[in-house]
Amino acid sequence: xxxxxxxxxxxxxxxxxxxxxxxxxxxxxxxxxxxxxxxxxxxxxxxxxxxxxxxxxxxxxxxxxxxxxxxxxxxxxxxxxxxxxxxxxxxxxxxxxxxxxxxxxxxxxxxxx
Amino acid sequence: xxxxxxxxxxxxxxxxxxxxxxxxxxxxxxxxxxxxxxxxxxxxxxxxxxxxxxxxxxxxxxxxxxxxxxxxxxxxxxxxxxxxxxxxxxxxxxxxxxxxxxxxxxxxxxxx
Numbered sequence: 001x002x003x004x005x006x007x008x009x010x011x012x013x014x015x016x017x018x019x020x021x022x023x024x025x026x027x028x029x030x031x032x033x034x035x036x037x038x039x040x041x042x043x044x045x046x047x048x049x050x051x052x053x054x055x056x057x058x059x060x061x062x063x064x065x066x067x068x069x070x071x072x073x074x075x076x077x078x079x080x081x082x083x084x085x086x087x088x089x090x091x092x093x094x095x096x097x098x099x100x101x102x103x104x105x106x107x108x109x110x111x112x113x
Numbered sequence: 114x115x116x117x118x119x120x121x122x123x124x125x126x127x128x129x130x131x132x133x134x135x136x137x138x139x140x141x142x143x144x145x146x147x148x149x150x151x152x153x154x155x156x157x158x159x160x161x162x163x164x165x166x167x168x169x170x171x172x173x174x175x176x177x178x179x180x181x182x183x184x185x186x187x188x189x190x191x192x193x194x195x196x197x198x199x200x201x202x203x204x205x206x207x208x209x210x211x212x213x214x215x216x217x218x219x220x221x222x223x224x225x
Contacts, residue, residue, distance in 0.1 A: 005178035032211060043217040044157070044202065090156060099145035099164075099211050 006091045006105025009067035013112055019064075019078040020073040021108050023091030026072065033074040034102065035066055038088040050074060051096060086112045115140040117205050119216025127224050132193055134219045137185040146186045147213070148177060151200045158203075161188070190194040190221075190225035198223045 006023045013019060025031050035047040046059045048066035056066050063082060067075045074091060091105040116139040126132045134148075147162035163170045163177045163186065170177050176189040190197055203216040 024135045041220075046215075049212065094211060094213070096211065099206050099208055100145060101159045101162065102213055104158070107154075107156050109154075 002093075002103065003092055004091065004103055004105045006108060008108060009106060010109045011073055013081050013110065013113070015083055015112055016080050019081050019085070019110070020074070021076040021089055021091075021110075023074045023076075023105055024072055025074075025093045028072070028093070028095065030071060032096045033068060034092040035074065035076045036092065038090060038107075040087070042043040042106075046088070048076070081112045083112050086110055115143060115205055115207070115214040117203060119203050119219055121219060122217065123195050123220045123221040123222070125195055125224060128193055128195060130193055132188075132190045132197070132221055134188045134201055134203070134221070135185060136216050137183075138205040138214075139182065139184065140205070140207065141181075142207045142209065143214075144208060145159045145206045146179060147204050148155070148175075148188045149202045149204070150200065151218075153199075157202060179209075193221075193223050195204070195223050195225065197221060 003026045016084045036044045037047055038044055048056055049060055050056050050068045053068055053071055064078050089108045092102045094102040119136045144165035148160050149157040150160045151157040161172050161175050161177050163179050174191045179186040200218045200220050202218045204213040206213045
């Protein structure tokens with residue numbers, strides 16, 4: 001069966017510090033991968049999605065970046081965090097061969113102080 | 114591109130009553146419509162979905178209806194229970210890219 005791992009679960013970082021959130025998927029090949037951000041009490045904002053290794057599409061201009069160094073690994077990064085980067089970050093995957101369910105990681109609650 | 118609107122943003126119902134959440138979409142090519150439930154502090158999880166070749170789908174107390182002509186779909190929860198309290202998201206996607214376009218979410222509150 002397929003599983004998705006996202007870590008860390010919580011993170012407190014000072015303004016101006018770097019960020020690296022990692023997400024890995026097991027049990028499937030060539031998945032579509034997504035990074036979402038969710039502000040408190042708000043909806044899901046798509047940040048990045050990837051349909052293959054090295055293929056990243058950005059939905060929102062910001063100081064974040066994403067990379068997909070391996071088929072089932074998706075990394076969200078920032079060189080310098082802003083206060084406004086605080087939120088709940090969710091990684092997700094879906095099959096790339098049909099219209100179907102997206103599976104979410106447990107999420108990372110990032111607080112920038 | 115596709116746009117999905119979801120209403121209401123907050124819905125408060127008495128325990129035991131029914132709840133209905135509605136979504137409209139703009140792209141007539143969309144053919145997959147899932148609903149996700151997100152409990153506080155947790156990840157969204159699929160509760161039911163429907164494809165464009167079906168008008169209605171039911172799973173115990175949950176049902177989804179789709180009106181392709183009007184381009185809207187709705188989530189129906191009957192006999193609501195306290196554990197139904199959560200945020201519900203609708204989404205739409207199509208075969209050309211499988212990318213889900215999300216509604217803004219509905220906070221459902223079940224009053225005892």
